[in-house]
Amino acid sequence: MGERDTGMLVVRGGTVVDAGGSRRADVVVDRAGGTVMAVGLGIDTPTGSTVLEAGGCLVSPGLVDLHAHLRQPGMEEAETIDSGSRAAALGGYTAVVTMPNTDPPIDDAAVARDVLKLGEQALCRVVVAGAITVGRAGERLAPMGELAALGVRLFTDDGTGVQDAGVMRRALEYARGLGVTLAQHCEDQSLAGGGHMHEGACSSRLGVPGVPAAAEEVMVARDIALVRMTGARMHFLHLSTAGSLRLVAAARAEGLAVTAEVTPHHLELTDDELVGFDPLYKVSPPLRPAGDVDALRRACAAGVVDAVATDHAPHPPEAKDGPLDQAPPGMLGLQTAWPVALGALGEVGMAPPQVLALMSWQPARIAGLHTGGGGDQGGPVVAGAAANLCVLDPAARWTVDPGALASRSRNTPWAGRTLVGAVRHTVHRGEPVVVDGEAQR
Numbered sequence: 001m002g003e004r005d006t007g008m009l010v011v012r013g014g015t016v017v018d019a020g021g022s023r024r025a026d027v028v029v030d031r032a033g034g035t036v037m038a039v040g041l042g043i044d045t046p047t048g049s050t051v052l053e054a055g056g057c058l059v060s061p062g063l064v065d066l067h068a069h070l071r072q073p074g075m076e077e078a079e080t081i082d083s084g085s086r087a088a089a090l091g092g093y094t095a096v097v098t099m100p101n102t103d104p105p106i107d108d109a110a111v112a113r114d115v116l117k118l119g120e121q122a123l124c125r126v127v128v129a130g131a132i133t134v135g136r137a138g139e140r141l142a143p144m145g146e147l148a149a150l151g152v153r154l155f156t157d158d159g160t161g162v163q164d165a166g167v168m169r170r171a172l173e174y175a176r177g178l179g180v181t182l183a184q185h186c187e188d189q190s191l192a193g194g195g196h197m198h199e200g201a202c203s204s205r206l207g208v209p210g211v212p213a214a215a216e217e218v219m220v221a222r223d224i225a226l227v228r229m230t231g232a233r234m235h236f237l238h239l240s241t242a243g244s245l246r247l248v249a250a251a252r253a254e255g256l257a258v259t260a261e262v263t264p265h266h267l268e269l270t271d272d273e274l275v276g277f278d279p280l281y282k283v284s285p286p287l288r289p290a291g292d293v294d295a296l297r298r299a300c301a302a303g304v305v306d307a308v309a310t311d312h313a314p315h316p317p318e319a320k321d322g323p324l325d326q327a328p329p330g331m332l333g334l335q336t337a338w339p340v341a342l343g344a345l346g347e348v349g350m351a352p353p354q355v356l357a358l359m360s361w362q363p364a365r366i367a368g369l370h371t372g373g374g375g376d377q378g379g380p381v382v383a384g385a386a387a388n389l390c391v392l393d394p395a396a397r398w399t400v401d402p403g404a405l406a407s408r409s410r411n412t413p414w415a416g417r418t419l420v421g422a423v424r425h426t427v428h429r430g431e432p433v434v435v436d437g438e439a440q441r
């Protein structure tokens with residue numbers, strides 16, 4: 001009381017986890033400098049330091065989301081950079097990649113610059129993914145060089161895949177020259193068009209047109225062939241089938257530069273959720289049967305999957321409350337990703353630090369945000385490193401109340417469900433932006 005604010009922050013009593021392993025340690029942060037000053041036990045800290053209690057918690061490099069739809073510009077009724085980044089910080093994220101399927105799309109430098117500017121005020125780092133093609137129309141390449149000059153490292157037409165193999169080949173050739181990564185939404189429209197859920201026993205019973213697993217797998221196979229041909233890097237977004245992961249595993253065994261992500265919802269929910277025709281469970285790619293869910297979990301444990309990414313896809317109630325065939329696909333993810341992934345991957349024996357690898361340091365590397373690549377995300381938690389941290393309680397239980405989420409939208413599939421694992425604190429550039437589960441501004 002009345003003591004001078006020393007500008008220090010102490011994260012006290014937790015277990016520090018990063019790519020180097022786990023150890024009991026306090027973490028002392030220089031708030032003004034935004035860096036970690038010391039990591040260890042019994043460190044003398046100036047009186048007046050701000051203390052974040054971390055007893056029973058994991059102190060990790062902040063989570064990094066490769067795939068969030070923050071909807072700005074143009075769809076602010078669903079989400080904004082401000083509301084989405086607040087949801088991210090509350091979910092333990094210190095960086096999110098925001099997707100370019102906005103209105104206008106992020107397919108030129110002026111739009112990208114505006115979004116990056118909005119991100120400067122956000123509660124976490126906001127990184128832009130640029131579109132691969134102009135208007136995401138799949139025909140002419142976007143000015144990838146101009147976007148790369150602004151620091152854009154990931155390019156995607158997400159929401160749809162690039163249908164034309166020749167266009168994708170040229171995009172990969174450009175990407176290789178620029179040293180950037182293409183991220184593909186793998187879905188062949190000639191197979192998927194008109195489908196509202198996974199094509200299988202459940203869709204037949206319900207009489208709902210489906211999206212077959214092959215719609216995803218043919219594009220994964222095609223793009224692996226194009227990576228082989230061009231020598232470029234490719235990241236596969238939200239893979240959802242056992243067959244896709246077999247293709248990725250084989251490509252990796254061959255030494256091709258491909259990486260893959262899965263979402264928390266595809267790790268936990270099956271197409272059976274659609275029995276009530278509830279559009280909340282409509283998502284692209286669609287929820288798949290239990291055999292695929294199991295294969296996704298095992299592929300995470302086997303190291304075939306590199307990242308768990310949210311595909312946080314807010315939609316306003318007036319859009320999502322319509323009939324199944326008219327509702328847009330997508331569900332919220334940022335505030336629930338860590339506990340959902342922890343629960344699903346715990347089923348195949350993955351411990352919390354292994355789940356954090358998929359949600360922090362591995363995605364940081366894919367996005368080019370990792371420390372070794374000149375970035376400030378993904379740790380390690382050592383003296384001198386950027387202080388982007390989250391403090392996670394793996395045992396805390398909480399029940400999801402859609403009205404209490406930071407997102408402008410409410411389309412969470414986890415409403416009323418009790419999750420195990422909670423975000424206690426988030427530190428962004430040395431600032432405690434979430435303390436005891438509350439956003440600080």
Ligand code: DOR
Nearest residue numbers: 069159283284313329330
């Ligand atoms: O479910 C989805 N929703 N999948 C996507 O690929 C796009 C996203 C959206 O933008 O709503």
